[in-house]
Amino acid sequence: MKEKVREFKKNQIIEEAIALIYEVGFHPATMDRLCENLQVTKPFLYSYFDNKHALLVEIYDRLMAMTAEGINKIMEQRALPEDKVFRIAEYLTRVNIDYQSICAIYVQEEKNLSSEKREEVQALQGRLDDHLTALIEQGVKDGVFEVEHPRIAALSIYSMARWTLRWYRPGRLTSEQIGQQLGQYALNLLQYKKR
Structure with a gap:
């Protein structure tokens, strides 16, 4: 029970940190300001996170895990390349809309990570790019895609999904519909051609 309570409190801290960093940026989002927003003491906050860089790493880890898990599930499905490409684009779009704040932090605050963490983030992104590139290459081989540069196409699909976080506003269409x-x-x- 104690562990569940601690995890709950940790999640509350992270959620508030995401909201604060999204609103004001990483540097103005001080631990003092976070304590004030949460109405907790500094010793309480520091019992969970050593500093705000540790909080930023936790935010990155959470989004990276969610993104990788979703894409890996799609890759493991028994489906045609075109179906997997569709599902990956749809999934990434929904993540960027449904988790707009954390995704914006992911895009904007990489410069505030340590060089080791930046390398880890870039390595994961490289692996995800590889997955999508391989699907596109398979689709080209199968004759259903007509693409000169599969890697550029993969990066374009990722960019298209990622930047929904910049322009999406709740309204007529849901994240599922936009996905x-x-x-x-x-x-x-x-240039997909049906089989």
């Missing part, structure tokens, strides 16, 4: 649209746009970009 479906961007999944289709990804296939259009690859």
